[in-house]
Amino acid sequence: MSFLQDNLVTDSLNQVQQQAVQLAPAVEDQNLIQLLMKGGWIMIPIVILFFIGLVIFIERYITIRNASKSDGNLMAQIKSNVLSGKLDSAIAVCRSSNSALARMLQKGLTRVGRPIRDIEGAIENAGKLEVSRLEKNINILGIIAGIAPMLGFVGTIFGVIQIFREVEIAGGIDIGTVSGGLYVKMIASASGLTIGILAYIGYHILNMMVERLILKMETEAVEFIDLLDEPGV
Template sequence: MMLLTQVTDTAQKVIDTVNRAIQPVTTPAVPVDDLRFGDLLIKGGWVMIPIGILAVLGLVIFFERFFTIRKASKDESELMRQIKSSITAGKLDSAVAVARNSNSPLGRMLQKGLLRIGRPIKDIEGAIENVGKLEVSKLEKNIGILGIVAGIAPMFGFLGTISGVIKIFYDISKTNNYSMDVISGGLYQKMITSAAGLTVGIIAYVCYHILNMMVDKVILKLETDAIEFIDLLEEPSR
């Protein structure tokens, strides 16, 4: 009976040993810190500074122009009605005052035309057209900078890519080590700067065309109202 017990114990030990041997070897999990957005920017290197400046510049220009153009595109039907009413009643001074007080691109265009009443229609049209060009140039102010940002931001990203590749080879030449620890710094810089440059460039490109479309709508509206004003002046002579 004792012999049977010893044999059983020995067999159990063998089974336990085999089970431990065939179990997969596991390594303790190394806690990985969450990668924060600020850490990513820092890993991008010095190229992130000009890319960040371009991003801030582009956003400032976009919002400043957006609100300016939107203000200029407000409905001016009431202004046109008041000026038409004053001209019909023969109150030229009242029409000029209404146009001056509107403080809008259309108001300044009509004011110049009203001050030219009595001259040939061609002179009035020319005066309105010249003021209109000045007003449009004011609306388009700094929009071209957005186009520049859209063009050079990806180029800075590409510059960061080249800088990251150079860093990888430099680190390898110093350590003669091809491990991921050595090349990860350059890879971070390469990928982060490329992504940042493309992101800023795409956003600036979209904002640039949004503003241009808004300006085109304002121009069309100004031209329509100017034609209506000229037609109003020509009515008595028909």
């Protein structure tokens, strides 16, 4: 009896090893795209959200970075021309720079001769317009950060519903089918959460860049107004 039991245990172990060897190549052969596609149809909108967020982040990052590039001589040239009474030359300097700060100061230069309050209002309005241009589409990243995880959870829920429906039809629970199905459906949740986190990070990175630029523009605007308050201007 002991001999027969040993043979049965040995045969069982051999069968398990053979099954593991057969399953291992199938798992190893799966690439990332094939693994993601196992998440079901819900992966299509999740992937679309990923590419939309990526395009928006890259485009806004480049735009804000270019707008943040500082011309160290800009304010010095404007100050020199204003103190010399050469307003046209100061406006020409702003036009040649073609940056958010230069366009804002140019709007103030065109109002020189009017009350300071009018000049401040013109600069403030121009600054708001520039900030609105910089913040364009950034809120979409915030929307993606909220929607992507929810889509992932929806995919998982539909997957669980499908698994229990198959169990009901089969009339019994196969732990391999249930665990395998859950493994596949959890891909949707993992993908949605990952894309949501990336979109959330990108959203705050761009907002921080815009805030730094706003602070810089406000500082230069105050310096420009102080310049106009100097005697002889």
